[in-house]
Amino acid sequence: MMQAAAAERLECYLGTWDVKRRIIDRLNATVITFEGQALVTPVQFGEHGDTTSDYATLRSSRTYRLASEAECLTVSFPDLSEFIRIGDGASQRVDHQCGSDLYRGRLFFRGPDAWAEMWHVRGPRKHYVSLAHYWRV
16 A cells, blocks of 8 residues: 555656755855756656856756655665655655765655755755755646
């Protein structure tokens, strides 16, 4: 039953999404924004768009692999190392230790046409908060 729930969650979010992200970089006292689109397929999540800081606007992208597991949806980096696991709750906490950096996240699934993610990231050279909103195109 849980595998069906994870597969249904993934199927619900297939398609193209507008995304806006705001990053508050506490180490450098700057605000960075990202605006673009995300594409969710049965096996991949990809984003592309523009990242803007006080100094420049750069074209940027990121890609994750997706897999429906028995109890969750596994999100992995392109090299297939695991990033996070997404369960079936409307609001979820997720953590990822990346070397000496700790990523603590919250995922908010608001229905079939919107979701949000928030990250608190701390490490020797990182200290930021990120909030992203996704809306179905």
